[in-house]
Amino acid sequence: MKYIIHYDIAAIFVVLAAMVHFLYKKTISTRQTRIFTLLILAAIVSNIADLISIYLIENPREVPLWLHFTVNEIYLITFNATAAVYYGYIIGVTRGRERISKWEMTRILLPISIDIVLVLSTPFTQAVFYFDSGKNYLHGRLFMVLYAFALFYVLASLVHTIRYRKTMTLLQNATVYFYTISSFGAVILQIYFSNLMVAQFAVAISVLLIYLSLENPSDYGDKILGVYNALAFHEVVSSYIEKDKDFRVAGIQIEGLRYVGEMLGVKNQQQVVKSIAAFFVQAAGSRRVFALTDTRFAIVEKKKALDWSGLIEEI
Structure with a gap:
């Protein structure tokens, strides 16, 4: 299969631009800036790992099998971690200086924890993905569970935003709505067109919008x-x-x-x-x-x- 990676490459430039500008302008450390730092790191690592995994999948015999597993595990974990951190960011924005409740922390951490266990154990269980004798990449029986976790975070972010929309700015609300629509669209496209890599680009644009909605460092x-x-x-x-x-x-x-x-x-x-x-x-x-x-x-x-x-x- 020949993957279409143009959107992945564009996504790297978008995220890098946001990251460089954020690090240059960043002043004091607040809850929002700390969570956004995690978000932008997860996004860039996920994006790079995605491109490397695509190259390895297209050239399976050039590297050992353990490297195939390692790169794909990094990609799958950081991709869903991006959604988890994003959900945490939305909760943090609406909470201000209040502590995030234990129930909210459970909703943030439990799905991604299960995700990590599934992905890290997949070399032994082949539950998420595996490679046949020719080192061809194949989805396991639980691969769609990862999509389900990602969509859970997207929907949870949307519901939380609607509930607390009055405490958020217009741009923050618009960012969540865009992220929801683009994430669903990207998942549907990649289910039906598995060679079209658009999910990272949707994440990159959302990261850019989130950066624009952060409090102004000059304040x-x-x-x-x-x-x-x-x-x-x-x-x-x-x-x-x-x-x-x-x-x-x-x-x-x-x-x-x-x-x-x-x-x-x-x-x-x-x-x-x-x-x-x-x-x-x-x-x-x-x-x-x-x-x-x-x-x-x-x-x-x-x-x-x-x-x-x-x-x-x-x-």
Whole structure:
């Protein structure tokens, strides 16, 4: 069988573009950005493994059988993991800072756990796929179960979105609807046209739409001072508290700025504040400094990550 891989190749470029832009623009770590990082990694690994598996299937005698199994297992696991992480992302978006319930975690983890067990055991059971004596790739009796798990995540994401649509943005809602329609369409196409590889492209476009619907990284930065703002401070501190992590906060109040403004003008006052912020960044690092107000700054980090005594003495 000759596979049509043009959509797979296009999908790699779409996902890579989203990944590079996301990593370049990413600021603080939030629940949404952490889950999206998992999603984009699963999507790119799945896409690459899919292309490699297609090459191996079309050239079965060039590599040992164990490599055939390994690559196909990576592809099948990461493909359904993409759907599972996507479902987790949708739940995370609607929950905000609330903890995800145990029942929701069960719905996220149980199907993909069964999926992983089925795929990893398939070299012994031939339940999902197998190879005949000529190393030809064949579907096992439980292969369609993987499609069922993927569609479960798609439908669960849709139902959850409809239920909590008022807590999501218009683009987030539209992304879920697009993902649902494109996923069903891709599965149906690949069932009837097994050589047409379109599922990864549908995932790639959904990943791109999800990225566009993420919170704007610039919302967490003070563009004038080049440090994080009060909203970022709240997110970081709340995350540390939620995870029960030890951390320290150094608060700095700048005195005399009003006098500088009165004597030298507002423009020079702002320049002084920028110089102070730059000094804090040099001393503590750009990812640790937060401007809370025009005269108040905070430095936040784990206890062992900074030499706090030396930092305070330098300030």
